[in-house]
Amino acid sequence: xxxxxxxxxxxxxxxxxxxxxxxxxxxxxxxxxxxxxxxxxxxxxxxxxxxxxxxxxxxxxxxxxxxxxxxxxxxxxxxxxxxxxxxxxxxxxxxxxxxxxxxxxxxxxxxxxxxxxxxxxxxxxxxxxxxxxxxxxxxxxxxxxxxxxxxxxxxxxxxxxxxxxxxxxxxxxxxxxxxxxxxxxxxxxxxxxxxxxxxxxxxxxxxxxxxxxxxxxxxxxxxxxxxxxxxxxxxxxxxxxxxxxxxxxxxxxxxxxxxxxxxxxxxxxxxxxxxxxxxxxxxxxxxxxxxxxxxxxxxxxxxxxxxxxxxxxxxxxxxxxxxxxxxxxxxxxxxxxxxxxxxxxxxxxxxxxxxxxxxxxx
Amino acid sequence: xxxxxxxxxxxxxxxxxxxxxxxxxxxxxxxxxxxxxxxxxxxxxxxxxxxxxxxxxxxxxxxxxxxxxxxxxxxxxxxxxxxxxxxxxxxxxxxxxxxxxxxxxxxxxxxxxxxxxxxxxxxxxxxxxxxxxxxxxxxxxxxxxxxxxxxxxxxxxxxxxxxxxxxxxxxxxxxxxxxxxxxxxxxxxxxxxxxxxxxxxxxxxxxxxxxxxxxxxxxxxxxxxxxxxxxxxxxxxxxxxxxxxxxxxxxxxxxxxxxxxxxxxxxxxxxxxxxxxxxxxxxxxxxxxxxxxxxxxxxxxxxxxxxxxxxxxxxxxxxxxxxxxxxxxxxxxxxxxxxxxxxxxxxxxxxxxxxxxxxxxx
Numbered sequence: 001x002x003x004x005x006x007x008x009x010x011x012x013x014x015x016x017x018x019x020x021x022x023x024x025x026x027x028x029x030x031x032x033x034x035x036x037x038x039x040x041x042x043x044x045x046x047x048x049x050x051x052x053x054x055x056x057x058x059x060x061x062x063x064x065x066x067x068x069x070x071x072x073x074x075x076x077x078x079x080x081x082x083x084x085x086x087x088x089x090x091x092x093x094x095x096x097x098x099x100x101x102x103x104x105x106x107x108x109x110x111x112x113x114x115x116x117x118x119x120x121x122x123x124x125x126x127x128x129x130x131x132x133x134x135x136x137x138x139x140x141x142x143x144x145x146x147x148x149x150x151x152x153x154x155x156x157x158x159x160x161x162x163x164x165x166x167x168x169x170x171x172x173x174x175x176x177x178x179x180x181x182x183x184x185x186x187x188x189x190x191x192x193x194x195x196x197x198x199x200x201x202x203x204x205x206x207x208x209x210x211x212x213x214x215x216x217x218x219x220x221x222x223x224x225x226x227x228x229x230x231x232x233x234x235x236x237x238x239x240x241x242x243x244x245x246x247x248x249x250x251x252x253x254x255x256x257x258x259x260x261x262x263x264x265x266x267x268x269x270x271x272x273x274x275x276x277x278x279x280x281x282x283x284x285x286x287x288x289x290x291x292x293x294x295x296x297x298x299x300x301x302x303x304x305x306x307x308x309x310x311x312x313x314x315x316x317x318x319x320x321x322x323x324x325x326x327x328x329x330x331x332x333x334x335x336x337x338x339x340x341x342x343x344x345x346x347x348x349x350x351x352x353x354x355x356x357x358x359x360x361x362x
Numbered sequence: 363x364x365x366x367x368x369x370x371x372x373x374x375x376x377x378x379x380x381x382x383x384x385x386x387x388x389x390x391x392x393x394x395x396x397x398x399x400x401x402x403x404x405x406x407x408x409x410x411x412x413x414x415x416x417x418x419x420x421x422x423x424x425x426x427x428x429x430x431x432x433x434x435x436x437x438x439x440x441x442x443x444x445x446x447x448x449x450x451x452x453x454x455x456x457x458x459x460x461x462x463x464x465x466x467x468x469x470x471x472x473x474x475x476x477x478x479x480x481x482x483x484x485x486x487x488x489x490x491x492x493x494x495x496x497x498x499x500x501x502x503x504x505x506x507x508x509x510x511x512x513x514x515x516x517x518x519x520x521x522x523x524x525x526x527x528x529x530x531x532x533x534x535x536x537x538x539x540x541x542x543x544x545x546x547x548x549x550x551x552x553x554x555x556x557x558x559x560x561x562x563x564x565x566x567x568x569x570x571x572x573x574x575x576x577x578x579x580x581x582x583x584x585x586x587x588x589x590x591x592x593x594x595x596x597x598x599x600x601x602x603x604x605x606x607x608x609x610x611x612x613x614x615x616x617x618x619x620x621x622x623x624x625x626x627x628x629x630x631x632x633x634x635x636x637x638x639x640x641x642x643x644x645x646x647x648x649x650x651x652x653x654x655x656x657x658x659x660x661x662x663x664x665x666x667x668x669x670x671x672x673x674x675x676x677x678x679x680x681x682x683x684x685x686x687x688x689x690x691x692x693x694x695x696x697x698x699x700x701x702x703x704x705x706x707x708x709x710x711x712x713x714x715x716x717x718x719x720x721x722x723x724x
Binding site for chain 2: 218
């Protein structure tokens with residue numbers, strides 16, 4: 001999407017043998033790119049969340065394999081690259097899906113061909129991600145158009161949680177794709193952006209990308225969505241997913257479940273933008289079977305920001321004597337999901353509907 | 363309650379004609395008292411949230427009237443003191459309740475008696491607040507004891523939101539009173555403390571007071587409570603209230619409603635500690651008739667904390683181009699409230715039960 005008028009993507013093949021990424025740990029205060037030159041740098045970019053978002057993690061892992069095979073393309077090197085990258089984050093399924101696809105394509109090839117094939121495949125996966133997100137945008141757009149028609153020109157108010165924006169993908173985003181498509185089509189939209197503690201990826205990333213693309217929006221703290229829905233200030237909730245089960249349970253950033261409950265209690269439609277790569281057909285009961293990442297205390301006890309002098313500083317915000325607990329994701333049961341917006345259209349969050357839409361994935 | 367072994371209160375009559383308070387804007391990083399010497403200092407202490415919490419605001423306002431009448435005890439001075447203090451915060455009903463009680467007592471008296479009467483009455487109101495909170499603790503204690511008996515010695519896990527602790531009252535707190543009573547009685551309790559954005563009063567105040575009194579607890583971000591309840595990690599939710607309507611709708615810190623929805627969805631009991639001074643029998647439909655305070659953007663866009671060097675610093679955490687919206691409270695409908703813990707016992711959140719328990723207030 002655009003950053004102050006210039007089109008950008010989150011990841012790109014740079015001069016031969018390197019990969020460029022936007023360093024998302026520096027946003028919203030700094031907009032900086034960095035260059036990845038090795039497997040370990042790619043793994044670090046994922047684990048340190050310089051890149052994050054399930055789709056972008058998958059594409060970065062693919063480029064990570066390509067970087068690894070530039071050094072050695074042996075069976076051992078391929079296995080080690082896949083294992084190193086798979087261990088970076090536990091929850092998103094796209095990561096494992098991308099790595100298995102690469103392994104299946106590359107392993108049968110002669111060593112001499114593997115590096116070039118890996119670069120080609122990583123590039124294809126990046127392009128596919130753009131197409132998938134664009135299709136999600138096209139399928140989600142009518143949800144916004146219909147509300148706009150009812151509202152006679154008043155802005156459609158959409159609430160989103162965390163960042164399922166273009167920064168979480170290669171371009172377009174998942175939950176934001178219908179929003180960007182509506183904005184491009186001249187439909188007035190306004191987005192309530194959940195701050196999304198503890199990493200504040202809503203305020204730091206979603207608000208940043210909406211602001212720089214020119215989409216009207218307002219940041220709220222995570223506590224506020226229920227109040228807004230009680231007062232008719234939200235027409236539609238649109239979120240992303242890190243992994244969705246075969247029966248439509250949605251694993252997404254911690255707090256998504258609370259917003260789904262509020263949407264249900266106030267009859268606000270709750271849609272999940274779910275590229276099929278994030279649907280895990282091997283899991284039915286998400287609550288029982290999807291591992292929920294527990295992250296470090298520092299994300300809760302400390303906060304980084306910009307001082308008046310324009311420097312980035314980190315301050316401790318919690319008392320020293322208090323322990324903290326930091327679960328990164330929660331599960332929204334399928335019963336609270338109005339629909340899943342996939343690249344093949346809107347699908348009900350049920351086992352039958354998902355199986356019908358994706359027979360090739362069963 | 364205790365601060366590292368020493369018993370403290372949040373407000374006290376200091377050397378003749380002044381009032382001491384704990385400056386709560388400095389917590390958790392600094393534990394400092396300040397002395398109020400005038401009406402304007404008392405009004406500033408409330409509006410700047412050096413003191414906060416509905417019960418403590420009421421007591422501080424009472425002392426504010428006493429401070430004002432030390433300068434002039436005329437009818438005009440009394441009216442001006444009441445009006446100035448009433449304008450400091452719009453949502454809590456205790457503030458208006460305390461001021462009306464003072465006005466009704468003082469106005470009929472000769473001017474020469476008013477100042478001494480105001481000091482005496484403010485002191486009585488502080489003592490009453492301690493008694494009310496202690497009674498709430500006694501009435502809420504059996505809820506914890508019963509769960510403890512079922513758990514065979516394992517800690518009772520209680521989730522709380524914002525600060526309805528002793529820092530929000532003169533002593534004991536409202537929602538924390540049953541917790542402190544259980545802790546004193548040797549019943550193992552563990553408190554999940556919602557951070558409570560945007561002012562982080564859970565992490566800054568509740569966690570601080572629990573830590574310094576020695577009660578086991580864990581800070582979580584506001585997004586996490588639903589996940590914990592889904593996994594059986596919460597036995598009981600206990601929160602406070604800024605104003606509860608005649609039919610039991612509960613106005614409390616923004617985000618309370620979301621936790622009530624999660625408690626309901628997971629069959630976790632959801633109790634509200636409600637001193638009768640916070641029940642507004644003139645209002646039935648809280649959502650329609652209780653004004654919800656909108657506070658400044660700075661609370662969301664900036665965060666204060668302690669640097670590594672031990673200095674208090676403020677950093678900007680949100681992007682500069684994004685607007686914010688900062689509602690301070692929301693309404694939890696009575697249907698989601700398991701019961702109200704009042705100084706007269708546990709009362710169902712219904713018009714009939716409240717009228718039956720408080721016939722003198724109708």
